[in-house]
Amino acid sequence: MNPFWQERHQRLREQTEAVARAIEHEHDPPKIVRILGQELGQHLERGEVTSLCVIREALAERTALADTLFAMQGLGSQPIRLAGSEELKQRYVMPAALGRKLAAFALTEPEAGSDVASLRTLARRDTSGGHGGGGDSYVLDGEKTFISNAGLADFYVVFAKTDASAGGKGISAFVVDRDAPGLTFEPQTLIADHPMGALTFERCRAAARLGAEGDGLKIALGTLDRFRPTVGAAACGMARRALAETLVRVRTRVQFGKSLAEFQGTQFALADMATELDAARLLVYRAAAACDRGERATLEAAMAKLYATEMAQRVVDQALQLHGGAGLLAGTPTERLYRDVRALRIYEGTSEIQRIVIARELLRSGT
Ligand SMILES: Cc1cc2nc3c(=O)[nH]c(=O)nc-3n(C[C@H](O)[C@H](O)[C@H](O)COP(=O)(O)OP(=O)(O)OC[C@H]3O[C@@H](n4cnc5c(N)ncnc54)[C@H](O)[C@@H]3O)c2cc1C
Numbered sequence: 001m002n003p004f005w006q007e008r009h010q011r012l013r014e015q016t017e018a019v020a021r022a023i024e025h026e027h028d029p030p031k032i033v034r035i036l037g038q039e040l041g042q043h044l045e046r047g048e049v050t051s052l053c054v055i056r057e058a059l060a061e062r063t064a065l066a067d068t069l070f071a072m073q074g075l076g077s078q079p080i081r082l083a084g085s086e087e088l089k090q091r092y093v094m095p096a097a098l099g100r101k102l103a104a105f106a107l108t109e110p111e112a113g114s115d116v117a118s119l120r121t122l123a124r125r126d127t128s129g130g131h132g133g134g135g136d137s138y139v140l141d142g143e144k145t146f147i148s149n150a151g152l153a154d155f156y157v158v159f160a161k162t163d164a165s166a167g168g169k170g171i172s173a174f175v176v177d178r179d180a181p182g183l184t185f186e187p188q189t190l191i192a193d194h195p196m197g198a199l200t201f202e203r204c205r206a207a208a209r210l211g212a213e214g215d216g217l218k219i220a221l222g223t224l225d226r227f228r229p230t231v232g233a234a235a236c237g238m239a240r241r242a243l244a245e246t247l248v249r250v251r252t253r254v255q256f257g258k259s260l261a262e263f264q265g266t267q268f269a270l271a272d273m274a275t276e277l278d279a280a281r282l283l284v285y286r287a288a289a290a291c292d293r294g295e296r297a298t299l300e301a302a303m304a305k306l307y308a309t310e311m312a313q314r315v316v317d318q319a320l321q322l323h324g325g326a327g328l329l330a331g332t333p334t335e336r337l338y339r340d341v342r343a344l345r346i347y348e349g350t351s352e353i354q355r356i357v358i359a360r361e362l363l364r365s366g367t
Contacts, residue, residue, distance in 0.1 A: 004285035009054050016040065016058035024062045029069055029152050029195055030102065036070050037099015044074050045097040047081065049226055049291040053233035053284055060237030064340035065193045067234050069102075071227065072149050076103025078223040079157045079173050083211035092155055092175060104153035106144040106176075106199055107220055113146075114353050116159075117168035117217065121201060123160035123209075136209055138162075138174060139182075140201040146347075150197030151185040154178050158199075158206070159220055162213045171216035174206035181205070192340045224348055228301035229287040231348050232308030236284055238341050239277045239312040242319035245333050246270065249323050260322065269322060273315045280308035299361040306354035309344040316341045 001010055019039045026032050037044075043051045052074060059067040077096040080088050095101035112119040121142025128137075140160050147156070156176045163170030176183060182204030185197045211219055247270070250260040260266045287304040290297035320327035320334045327334035345351050 002281060002285055004050065004282075004289045005054070009050060012043070012051055012054045013058050016055045017061075020059050020062040020066065023066050026063075027065065027193065029065070029149075032066050033069050033073065033102055034099040036066060036073070037097065040070070041097040041099055044070075044077070045094070047074075047078070047226075049229055049288040050285060052227075052230045053288045056230045057233040057237040057240070057281075057284075060234035060340075061241040064234075064238070064336070067237070068148060068194055071230060071234070072105070072153075073097065073099070073103050074230070075105045075223060075227050076149070076153065076155070076157055078226060079105070079210055079219045080175065082222055083173065083215060083219050084175075084208070088175065088208055088210075095154075101154040102149055102152050104147055104149040104156045105223070106147045106150075106156045106158045108146045109143055110145050110198075114350060116220065117171070119159060119161065119171065120164075121158070121160040122164060123162050123172060123174060123206065125162075126205070138206045138209060140174065140176065140204045140206055142201050144199040144201075146188065147185075147197055147199055148347075149195050150199055151187060152195050155207070156183075156199070157210070158201070159216045160201075166214070168217040169214050171220070172213045173210040173216040173219045175208045175210065176201070176204060177207050180207070190343065192343060194343065225296075225298055225301050226291055228305040228348060228354075229284050229291065229297075231344055232280065232284040232287070232304040235308040235312035235341070235344050236277060236281050238337050238344075239273070239280070239308075239315040241333060242312075242316045242337050243270075243273050243277060246273070246319040246322050249326075253324075266322065269318055273318055276311045277315060280304075280311040283307050299358060302349075302354040302357040302361070305349065306351050306358065309341075310351060312341050313345060 023032055023035055040055055056067050073096045077093045080092050096103045107116055109119050123138040123140050126137045126139045158174045158176050159171055161170045162172040182202040184200045188196045190196055250266050253260045283304040287297050287300035290300050316337045320338050323334050
């Protein structure tokens, strides 16, 4: 068993495997979210990062869509959990965990991707009518892009500037309901089955502010720190599936009078795949354990995300290579994994941004 797991994590893995098998071919996001909420929602509510990693690893092995939807329920509600009032938690966090509301996290903009502090969406205080929550009422103007669950979500956590002259310190976080006047979306289609779109806000009233004005970047980065190990876990799930498919294939495929598994070149490739996968899993669950002990795990989370997502890309590519042409056939697990794995090196901070974070932490601590 994984040294960072307890018995209950092993049981959770088995439970999630059964859920993943049942929804492997389901493509209706609200239905998937409802099932995930019923079966696994209590773990989103509790927020233990190790459990979230166990779940994402097992889901991603079979269905990247269910993994994405599960992750978004967590990512979209974590800012409210971190900085929202009890009333907001009841209104948004609980229903999201139970799969009754779909959540989204809206940070990226057309001109602000890796450089999130340069975002331009503006939030202006509006005294003409108040809503519940933070006590202040705001209207938002601006654009967001690459937002998972755009158009499907019941609510969006949106990051916008309340002080355009203060850089990252001028960013605040808001909740916007799906039916807020002035909110529109355009779908965006990816190579993978991933609900995504761009959002436009035109004098769009937020339902509530989260935390104080200027707390937005801290809330966004605090959320991402907790979820980065889980991206690594999803990557491990995909690599694990790729390796499993490959082990079956190389034992049964015969060329030159031998199974592919008998060639030393194949064996070396398999050995590297398995070793890298295990190394990544240790980094992922080390980072998760640090988060669960309440430690600042910025370094560990960035290392886990960087190594696991890069590893998964290599392992999935090698798996496809060992399948030959059969690995490219549409609808096969290798073909699906090849399309699904690519996004992991980009979202929630690209690999280059993870390297910047790791180097900054090293230079800061001096060790
Ligand atoms: C599948 C998917 C889902 C997503 N979901 C969400 C979501 O739900 N909510 C949300 O807010 N966003 C989401 N995003 C957006 C995602 O977070 C951004 O795509 C990501 O942060 C990178 O920004 P960018 O695409 O603008 O690339 P850019 O920032 O333009 O980067 C382009 C390239 O330049 C590199 N680069 C940038 N700066 C540096 C530097 N200083 N040094 C070295 N290299 C650098 C990057 O690493 C990258 O390789 C999602 C993206 C994808 C692909």
